[in-house]
Amino acid sequence: MNTNTLLQVLLVLLAVATFLGSTECKVIITEVGANSDINDSTGSGADFIEIHNTGSIGTDAVDLAGYKLADDKGVADADVFTFPAETPPLRPKETRVLVKGDPSSFAFGIGKSDTVTLFNAAGIEEDTTGPLDGGDISGQTWQRLTNSAHGYGTDDTDLAAFGRQTYMTPGRLNHPVKVFISEVSSKDSAADSVCSGVDFVELYNAGTSTVDLGAGYSLSDDKWHEDEDSWDIPAGTTILPGEFKVFCTGTHFAYGIGKDDAVVLHDPSDIAVDTTGTMDQSQHVEGYSWSRQGDETNEMDFVSFATSVQQTPGASNNVGICTSLVLNEIADKGTGTSTCNDEDWIELYNNCPTAINLHNWKLHDDKGVDHEDSYLHGNSDVIIEAGGHHILCGATDFQFGVGSDDTITLISPGGDTVDTVGPLVAGRGNSSVTYQRQADGTGEWTYRTPPTPGTTNGASTYVPANGASLYAPPGSVTVALNEISSSNTSAAHCNGEDWIELYNYGCEDVNLENFYIADEKGHLHADVYRFPSGSSIQAKSLKVLCKITDFAYGIGGSDTISLHNKEEQIIDSYALTGLQTKENLSTMQRSPDGTGDWTLLKASPNAYNSATQGGTSCSSKSALSSEVLGGAIGGAIVGVLLIAFVLVKTCTSKKRILVQEIRKDVRARSDDPEFGLGMRAQYEQKGKTSLMLTEY
Known part of the structure; x- marks a missing residue:
């Protein structure tokens, strides 16, 4: 192969790799405002550029360090903006707004017929608006519309061309509806709040007219609206101009909101009209929330999501306001x-x-x-x-x-x-x-x-209490976490909810009363599942626990699940690594069951994960040689016969009762499938002897 041919092959491979990489995630420009009404750091109207990560939920965030934004003067111009190294990564489905003049933002002005282009860190063009149409009317922006239930796709053919719209949607999916997500809690609300201690989603109507949410609007988590957990807002539900509407886990929607989840609002045509994008895990703290910044009464000042250290369900957000130790x-x-x-x-x-x-x-x-x-x-x-x-x-x-x-x-x-x-x-x-x-x-x-x-x-x-060690002594309990589902695997399994499977790899039943299973919030949290009175798990058996039916917490993709005994000691625990998705229909499992390493396999609730199960065999008697067993049993029977003979001689009136009991015992043992064939033959021989005794 000559040098030119080799170079051509390498270029083809590079193009294929670039294409495959682009299907995983792509950063695009979704809205541009010139002479806009959006507020910059000085409080005046300013130009802005909105970017969006089209990557699927569960994919990696995009490191923007080294990316560049340029106008029609090109990437070599002195005005080009380079994203600094400290720029936070752009999470999947996240929309971010850059306002001219703000710190760590661009400085060039956007002209009436300008072009805005985004380059990646390698200098390759990621997206461009093309020449804008010459209109820089206040309150109007150039937008790339989406008509997809999943927002913007990774395929360039799914992306609409830019066009001028008579409305502005900075920080949100481009849609004329004025109802959007304003606050989300993934780590429980306050016990005395509107949602009484559970997760919530807050909507806000920034428009001037009432919106009928019950006419087909729906809310979903990162599994989107096709999932059976997607919640259709009930008929008759409306939201007035300037009104906050709060919906709670359990009371309204069924799904739990994970720490790296996404919440999506769909219109009656199943078009995604707003999303939080993948949430920053910094908000997954009790009392915190994921909130839009700024003043809700001015949607041009109410743009990107950020962690709020104060939950405000049903009221104006207070991002960053904190007055307490x-x-x-x-x-x-x-x-x-x-x-x-x-x-x-x-x-x-x-x-x-x-x-x-x-x-x-x-x-x-x-x-x-x-x-x-x-x-x-x-x-x-x-x-x-x-x-x-x-x-x-x-x-x-x-x-x-x-x-x-x-x-x-x-x-x-x-x-x-x-x-x-x-x-x-x-x-x-x-x-x-x-x-x-x-x-x-x-x-x-x-x-x-x-x-x-x-x-x-x-x-x-x-x-733990009473000075006990943190972990239960090895072998003190033969029950282990065996399989964990953190994503919907099938409606047939726990009605599509999360589930946890236990396995008793021992030879004795285990009493589970007052044992408990916790998620990462710990065993003292109100969400902990405590086994009720009378709970047990049989030897070599499986037990599946379902969210809602059994436990209340949602299992996040990177959650930690732990099993504790009644002394509060940890019996077993496992930290998930985010490998499971709805699409792969797989779960994290032990293989062999009960004692093996954790791996991603096809979901198998209430069924063994592998052909072999962990733990010792419960047929330990048959592991001994038939000669040893036969000798021991033979000696025992001879002893029994001698005792029986003495008893018969001294207590003739009870002889038949005693000998019959001996016969029953020998027959019962000879039928025990756990004993070897050689031992059974010896028992049968001794059975004949016992039958002879009945005629004494």
Whole structure:
């Protein structure tokens, strides 16, 4: 093969690879505004460019570092904008808006007949608007429309050409409807909120007329509207201009919202009119949400999604607004002279994106805020940086002692209770065990070791009750997680919901009463599934648990599922890796069952995953040689015969009853399929002897 031919082959292979790569995901330009009404960082109208990742949910985000945006002057012009290295990756189905003049955005102006082109980091053109049509009318933009239930596809032939529209949709799919998704919670709402502690989706009507949502609108998660979990909004449901409408898991839609999920709103024609895109996992924290930024009353200022540290279902969003600290760790016993001189201590954590001054914050125990021991920080400035820890010491800062069954409360300068913890559990804390959140600023409170004053709680581990070890002793329980479905595999399996399969690889039935199965939120969360009274699993048997029917939590693609015994010890756990999708109809499974490694295989609920099952054989008797068994059994029978002979001689009136019982026992054992053929033959021989005894 000569050099030219080899070069041609390499070019063909490169083209094929480029094509295959493009079908996985593609970043496109979806809307351009010149002389727009959108707000830039100065608050004035500005040009903008909207980009979108067409990749399917579950594919990788696109690293935009090195990508370029240029106008008709070309990529070599000094005005070209290069995405900096710190640019967040563009998640699948995410829409992002760049506004002229904003930090880390383009500086060139968009002319009436300009061209906007996007280049990837290799300098290859990804997408272009082509020449715009010369109209830069305020309130109108150039848009690439989508008529697909899945938004924009990865195939260029599915992409419509740019055209001027009389409406603007920055940060949303290009559709004239003025109803869009404004807030989503994937990690439970507040217990006293409109959704009573479960996930929610909030819609907002930014238009001037009422929209009939019950006329065919639907909401789905990342499985889109074809999935049976897709929820059709009931007839008669309307949303007024400027109204928020909140829908809750369980009460309205059935699916759980995962931490890296996507929520999609479809119109009556099944066209996707808005989507969150794949959500940033930073929002998957209790009390947080995935919210559009800005002011809902001005849709030009209400653009991209971001993590909000405050949920606001049914009200205006407050992205980034945070005015409270949280309690993070409590030591009711001194933990050594290096921390607070071996006195009690309480750790605060700033869970907010900005620094907080401790000025005029209050802290008290179960004696109340008005007690003389209540702690007021006073006028001295103590600044706790974003994500920072701060230790308050007994005797030095607060005067009350932290009792082993105390309750600690934190009060803001405005007098609001912002956090309260307790009562603590008497006897659980000591010099090496403190009461901690399982993750800084969030999560459930547990007793953990070692103490982590001033540092992250992630370095500690949970301590079960009564000082037991974190993990159940090996072999103490023969039940294991065996198969986990985090995506719809079939309507025939748990009605299409998530499910978990257990396998008892032992030879004895296991009582599961008060055992429990938890997801990544931990075994103390309200969602944990606790086996009810009388629950058990037979030896060498499978048991499938279904979402909704059994447990309440949704299993995310990268969730962690753990099985605990009644002593709170971990029996088994597995962290999913996001491999399962609806399309592959597969699940993560152990092979061999119960003891093997985890792998992605075709779903097999209530059926063995492989031809072999883990655990020891329950036919251990037959593993012994027939000679050994025969000798042992023969000796036992001779002993029984001698005893029977003596009993017959001394108690003739009961001889037939005793001998008949011996005969029954021998016959029963000879029919036991677990015994070998040689042993059975010996039993049959001894059976004849026992029959002879009945005639004595």
